[in-house]
């Protein structure tokens with residue numbers, strides 16, 4: 001399929017160029033959405049500013065913190081470093097899409113509450129989405145693996161020990177003494 | 178970010194055509210480096226040509242016993258591919274030492290080759306930088322240069338000085354494995370040895386590599402020998418994970434008993450490209466695989482190294498890292514978890 005959005009914008013005089021909007025269809029948490037957005041809208045901004053899904057957080061906006069982690073076809077990515085227009089036929093899952101239809105929480109959400117795996121909570125949606133991705137990937141077998149493979153999510157409050165407790169519990173991984 | 182147009186061609190030929198017609202356009206793979214640089218106004222492409230739907234994601238065996246890694250296979254899919262894990266564990270280990278799981282899920286093998294330096298002055302548009310703005314000077318030379326290069330730098334002419342490093346981990350293993358980059362362009366296909374893919378800054382620090390206008394990387398070929406028995410990627414950095422290398426070593430050894438029959442060593446974090454010296458590797462052939470024989474190899478690899486103040490520690494660090502990396506490759510035991 002050949003997809004083309006908007007005419008080329010003159011770079012020399014970028015500030016004078018009119019934002020060229022295009023139609024982008026995103027499937028977010030199982031629901032198809034049609035947006036009129038410019039190609040330079042990141043997936044993170046599309047979720048937060050256009051779809052009002054503000055659970056996904058903007059920490060650094062440069063791939064350095066993981067607060068913006070969402071799942072694309074089940075795989076975790078940093079939504080700040082990708083464009084919405086690149087994902088028009090992908091399944092996007094954000095923190096808002098993890099709970100069950102009846103409102104009961106995803107086991108990881110429950111475990112984060114049970115283990116007090118946060119303080120301010122800013123990194124938490126990204127941590128939980130990242131942990132869902134971690135489980136889907138199936139590479140983590142030990143607590144050390146969980147620590148290493150959750151290293152893309154920074155927690156400024158330092159809730160790491162409790163985050164590891166929550167994730168290892170849900171994964172059924174024995175804690176090292 | 179500057180305004181830009183977006184297109185998603187459905188064939189390699191049309192992708193090349195689009196770039197030839199609009200030279201200010203850029204391909205986008207995972208976007209993890211390009212979008213970052215666009216947010217800082219360092220890259221300002223007129224159009225993004227999204228190559229993600231091109232059929233370049235496969236990892237397939239080659240008739241000569243090698244392996245072809247599609248340019249659009251992600252770093253994660255490459256590192257976890259069963260054939261890569263079994264036959265090129267050095268590459269798998271190296272990729273997994275880089276970035277974060279999220280980034281590796283996005284980053285493509287092609288894009289990884291093209292990632293640009295993490296030099297702070299390159300990123301700061303208010304500072305002089307010969308790489309970003311040729312002829313403007315080098316902010317790093319007399320600035321804070323702790324992460325900068327100690328080998329192959331260009332520092333004699335202020336207008337072409339550059340002491341930046343290439344930040345990739347993956348490329349260091351590819352250099353050690355003597356991978357070959359497959360390129361397609363308006364004039365057809367060609368292959369480039371890893372050793373010739375990236376370049377030293379010389380008089381033109383604005384060029385990181387030898388790709389020509391309109392060209393696209395389609396695959397990276399690994400030769401049959403994966404050094405899968407004795408290998409090691411040692412990455413030294415400021416925190417245990419999710420940080421770029423200060424110094425890294427990709428090592429592969431072939432042994433008969435305890436005698437080295439073949440050795441490959443490439444260094445990361447020390448130069449504008451992965452650093453290899455075949456004379457250093459040859460020093461090991463026929464020798465016993467013991468630390469006393471690794472030290473002269475380290476000296477040879479670091480020959481001509483030059484520190485710029487904050488980064489001078491890298492010279493000794495690199496020498497010790499080489500000895501340790503080779504020692505660990507022999508025993509296949511890591512001194513500390515990586």
Ligand SMILES: Cc1cc2nc3c(=O)[nH]c(=O)nc-3n(C[C@H](O)[C@H](O)[C@H](O)COP(=O)(O)OP(=O)(O)OC[C@H]3O[C@@H](n4cnc5c(N)ncnc54)[C@H](O)[C@@H]3O)c2cc1C
Pocket residue numbers: 062063064203204205206207208209210211212213228248249274275276277280283284285286287288289290291292344345346347392393394395419420421422
């Ligand atoms: C916070 C952070 C930490 C990181 N840590 C590490 C680390 O520790 N180690 C490490 O090695 N890397 C690290 N990285 C860098 C990461 O590995 C690279 O950004 C990534 O590999 C780039 O691949 P991409 O597909 O996203 O490239 P893109 O950003 O899509 O593209 C990069 C460039 O390559 C060009 N390009 C892409 N594909 C092709 C192709 N097939 N042919 C021709 N040109 C092409 C594009 O035009 C662009 O100019 C880190 C990145 C971030 C943001």
Ligand code: SF4
Pocket residue numbers: 294296297298299305306307308309314315316317318338339340341382
């Ligand atoms: S080291 Fe290279 S990239 Fe860094 S400021 Fe100097 S010229 Fe620019």
Ligand code: FES
Pocket residue numbers: 057058059060061062063064065066067068069078079080081
């Ligand atoms: S906001 Fe995306 S990684 Fe920090």
Ligand code: FES
Pocket residue numbers: 117118119120121122123124154155156157158159
């Ligand atoms: S809970 Fe505050 S940043 Fe993690």
